[in-house]
Amino acid sequence: GIQVEQSPPDLILQEGANSTLRCNFSDSVNNLQWFHQNPWGQLINLFYIPSGTKQNGRLSATTVATERYSLLYISSSQTTDSGVYFCAVEVPDNQGGKLIFGQGTELSVKP
């Protein structure tokens, strides 16, 4: 089956720093989503981005589907950005299919 790999596994930043998280996937995908899992365990939707670039405030994401990777950029990081960031892909077996998650990047932003 498809492999989803995220890097780095852990990241420690000083407040105000910028960062780039990467998601590589081993096969073609229908859809790709980025989530933030907050300290309470909730999965918060960040981006639905099967291809192209999107921006939402300090966060932006780019997916290059032909090269099978996606990047999540966090600028001017804040302590509230701490948590685990997951990338998840839907394989093109059929629409409405399952999401396959990567292992996540655990981000810690220090004041």
Place this chain on the structure above:
Amino acid sequence: EPEVTQTPSHQVTQMGQEVILRCVPISNHLYFYWYRQILGQKVEFLVSFYNNEISEKSEIFDDQFSVERPDGSNFTLKIRSTKLEDSAMYFCASTRGSETYEQYFGPGTRLTVT
């Protein structure tokens, strides 16, 4: 903004007991899912449900698990005889299934089996 809701937020049960986890998906969504996350690990797919039937299930979703949509709003996951290894966070998700297939997740139910 519409959201997926789940109850209870935390359930503690003894090994061998049956549990039912409940979810109310977003009202105009057509596809429903259950995922689980063992502490410290990634989120894993359990089952998907569309048009009142299971469309896909993982190898984790064995005969001890079942899903049901008993009415127009609720979506439930039943574990018949819980094991210690069923302890995990269980997430329900839903997607509209037309124009967009973005999945939205509920806040999760933390299941602890003792």
